[in-house]
Amino acid sequence: MLAMVYRGPYKVRVEEKDIPTVEHPNDAIVRVTLAAICGSDLHLYHGMMPDTRVGHTFGHEFIGVVEQVGSSVQNLKAGDRVMVPFNVYCGSCYFCARGLYSNCHNVNPNATAVGGIYGYSHTCGGYDGGQAEFVRVPFADVGPSVIPEWLDDEDALLCTDALATGYFGAQLGDIVEGDTVAVFGAGPVGLFAAKSAWFMGAGRVIVIDHLDYRLEKAREFAHAETFNFGKHKDIVLEMKRATGYLGADVVIDAVGAEADGNLLQHVTSAKLKLQGGSPVALNWAIDSVRKGGTISVMGAYGPMFSAVKFGDAMNKGLTLNMNQCPVKRQWPRLFEHIRDGHLKPNDIVTHRIPLEHVDEGYHMFSAKLDNMIKPVIVPTAS
Amino acid sequence: MTYTAQKPPLARSSEELRAEIPGWGVDLDPANRPAFPQERFDPGATGAHWDFPERQSSNGYRERSIEHEFLTPVFGTSVPLRGVSGAIRRLAYERFSEARAAHWLLLLAGDRVDAAESHLRSFATTRPDNPFTETGLRSEISHHGIASRRGRIDVRHQWMDPILVGGPWVLAGVAVVKIARRLARRGAHTPGA
Numbered sequence: 195m196l197a198m199v200y201r202g203p204y205k206v207r208v209e210e211k212d213i214p215t216v217e218h219p220n221d222a223i224v225r226v227t228l229a230a231i232c233g234s235d236l237h238l239y240h241g242m243m244p245d246t247r248v249g250h251t252f253g254h255e256f257i258g259v260v261e262q263v264g265s266s267v268q269n270l271k272a273g274d275r276v277m278v279p280f281n282v283y284c285g286s287c288y289f290c291a292r293g294l295y296s297n298c299h300n301v302n303p304n305a306t307a308v309g310g311i312y313g314y315s316h317t318c319g320g321y322d323g324g325q326a327e328f329v330r331v332p333f334a335d336v337g338p339s340v341i342p343e344w345l346d347d348e349d350a351l352l353c354t355d356a357l358a359t360g361y362f363g364a365q366l367g368d369i370v371e372g373d374t375v376a377v378f379g380a381g382p383v384g385l386f387a388a389k390s391a392w393f394m395g396a397g398r399v400i401v402i403d404h405l406d407y408r409l410e411k412a413r414e415f416a417h418a419e420t421f422n423f424g425k426h427k428d429i430v431l432e433m434k435r436a437t438g439y440l441g442a443d444v445v446i447d448a449v450g451a452e453a454d455g456n457l458l459q460h461v462t463s464a465k466l467k468l469q470g471g472s473p474v475a476l477n478w479a480i481d482s483v484r485k486g487g488t489i490s491v492m493g494a495y496g497p498m499f500s501a502v503k504f505g506d507a508m509n510k511g512l513t514l515n516m517n518q519c520p521v522k523r524q525w526p527r528l529f530e531h532i533r534d535g536h537l538k539p540n541d542i543v544t545h546r547i548p549l550e551h552v553d554e555g556y557h558m559f560s561a562k563l564d565n566m567i568k569p570v571i572v573p574t575a576s
Numbered sequence: 577m578t579y580t581a582q583k584p585p586l587a588r589s590s591e592e593l594r595a596e597i598p599g600w601g602v603d604l605d606p607a608n609r610p611a612f613p614q615e616r617f618d619p620g621a622t623g624a625h626w627d628f629p630e631r632q633s634s635n636g637y638r639e640r641s642i643e644h645e646f647l648t649p650v651f652g653t654s655v656p657l658r659g660v661s662g663a664i665r666r667l668a669y670e671r672f673s674e675a676r677a678a679h680w681l682l683l684l685a686g687d688r689v690d691a692a693e694s695h696l697r698s699f700a701t702t703r704p705d706n707p708f709t710e711t712g713l714r715s716e717i718s719h720h721g722i723a724s725r726r727g728r729i730d731v732r733h734q735w736m737d738p739i740l741v742g743g744p745w746v747l748a749g750v751a752v753v754k755i756a757r758r759l760a761r762r763g764a765h766t767p768g769a
Contacts, residue, residue: 201691201694201695201698201705201710202690202691202694202695202705203691203740203741204711204737204740204741205705205707205710205711205741206710206712207706207709207710209703217632217633217653218629218630218632218650219630220629220630241687241688241691244680244683244684244687245665245683245686245687246687247654247655247661247687247690248655248690248691248693248694249654249655249694250654250655251654266625266630268625269623282650283622284624284629284649284650285622285623285624286619286622286624286626286627286628286629290619290622290624291617291618291619291622292615292616292617292618293611293614293615293616293617293618293621294614294615295622299648300628300629300648300649300650301648301650301651302648302651303638303639303640303641303644303647303648303651304639304640304641304669305641305643305674306641306643306644306674307674310650310652316639316652316654316655316665317683319651319652320651320652320653320654320655321652321654322652322654332650333624333629333650335623335624335625336622336623336624362611365609365610365611365612366611366614371590371601371604372583372586372590374586390603392593392597392599392600392601393599393600393601393602393603394601394603394604394609395590395600395601395603395604397586397588397590397593398586398587404728404729404730405728406727417596417597424727424728424729437584438578438584439578440578440583440584454729454730454733455729457732457733460733461733461736464733465733465736465740467684470680496680497674497680498677498680498681499677515614517614519611520611523610523611524610524611526610527603527608527609527610531599531602534599534602535598536598536599536602537598537599553709553710553711553712554712554714554715554718554719555712556712557711557712557713557715557716558712558715558719561716561721561724561725561734562724562728562730563715563716563719563720563721563724564715564719564720564724565724
């Protein structure tokens with residue numbers, strides 16, 4: 195089969211690999227029909243995530259058709275059209291039993307600090323991902339779901355991470371009616387978080403980024419006010435001015451490890467890998483939120499330390515909520531939102547790229563070329 | 577006003593927002609929020625039909641964090657440890673917990689060694705690494721590389737990327753040429769050559 199393969203920092207290519215096989219009785223083998231590149235894939239692509247091995251296939255956002263199932267699989271059969279959450283999880287450990295699917299303890303031997311994620315390095319379990327023609331899906335009775343007949347492929351694809359994570363991020367903000375919600379990052383997750391903040395009764399939604407074309411999307415798709423931090427000397431001061439010097443009630447960090455806005459922070463993390471991530475957006479969140487406010491973090495950071503302004507967070511009495519999204523918990527309610535016409539997930543898809551051109555897809559997404567917001571990968575076999 | 581008890585007024589009332597924004601307020605009630613609260617004991621909700629999963633067979637060594645009591649019952653099998661990078665990674669896993677910076681720094685060092693080893697190994701195959709195609713540079717021409725960057729603040733550091741990616745290749749090339757020259761010179765000075 196053809197698969198995207200990592201060849202070292204900033205280098206990927208498509209290679210012929212063996213089709214995965216059933217390695218556990220509850221495995222399924224899925225023929226991938228659509229995959230996507232996630233902003234967090236760029237942390238791998240840039241060599242920031244420890245134990246990212248040459249030869250690894252990325253891709254934690256994918257849907258497909260079940261090709262084969264293991265002997266203990268009860269809920270799926272060959273031919274089912276399925277969506278697969280980015281979490282690999284067992285469904286039975288201490289954490290899964292409490293709904294913390296992204297923190298599963300039975301699927302990632304390489305680390306206890308993070309659960310299992312498809313195609314996201316050995317630090318996240320060493321599972322090959324879905325930017326390929328076929329993928330192994332462990333715990334087929336737990337993670338994947340048959341895609342409802344009425345749901346478009348691209349909408350289903352976006353439910354596997356970006357939409358679920360954005361919606362989850364808004365929930366982590368504990369928004370109450372009339373709250374002012376600021377979202378750092380106008381990528382796919384930030385756009386969905388901004389959109390979801392309205393569902394929870396926000397009185398005002400502000401999106402901050404440095405890319406004008408993404409801010410335009412935030413205005414159009416998420417009905418948000420926008421600020422380009424590249425055009426302001428001090429974005430925190432602007433946030434204070436914009437909120438009557440109170441600060442936002444809730445701030446959502448939808449940026450994560452490669453935040454721009456401070457050259458030293460960016461270079462020491464994204465280029466020199468001396469931090470687990472550039473905490474620029476997180477520090478701005480801490481300084482922009484009002485005292486006693488809430489910060490939601492679902493932008494991804496690496497496992498190393500980062501220079502976070504923790505003193506300000508403590509002195510302001512902030513609540514910090516964070517986690518990787520337990521994707522499948524979000525689906526029933528998200529399906530209702532999509533059916534009711536509250537949002538159309540694939541409005542944010544800007545590029546559809548054949549798997550054979552995945553090298554260009556990664557470069558374009560990394561360099562933000564051609565007004566790219568969300569690239570979808572189309573495998574040949576689909 | 578921030579300096580008095582009341583919150584600064586909002587530009588639009590809830591009624592106006594409900595009329596203007598699709599879905600406004602439909603999840604106002606936390607009971608409608610599927611991740612609220614984050615931790616909710618419901619072991620029957622997952623579809624698992626086991627107390628502890630059957631174990632996946634491990635053929636040979638599988639590294640694990642020493643913060644795990646045992647190898648997890650299921651694990652990924654992409655790219656097993658190999659070469660010098662494998663030895664570095666094995667050291668990181670066997671010696672240091674995830675709490676230690678040495679664990680992660682060794683893994684990052686293993687990544688860099690892995691890339692070098694893999695590039696070298698690729699030259700012994702029919703498909704050697706090609707930094708021009710693998711970096712997707714063609715898209716700079718086909719997808720408006722210059723126009724896309726106009727007015728952006730990240731150009732302040734994007735110039736570093738070609739150095740970070742191409743630098744090791746250039747240094748390796750210079751080293752190869754120097755070694756080749758030295759060997760040629762030594763061959764020329766060998767008696768009888």
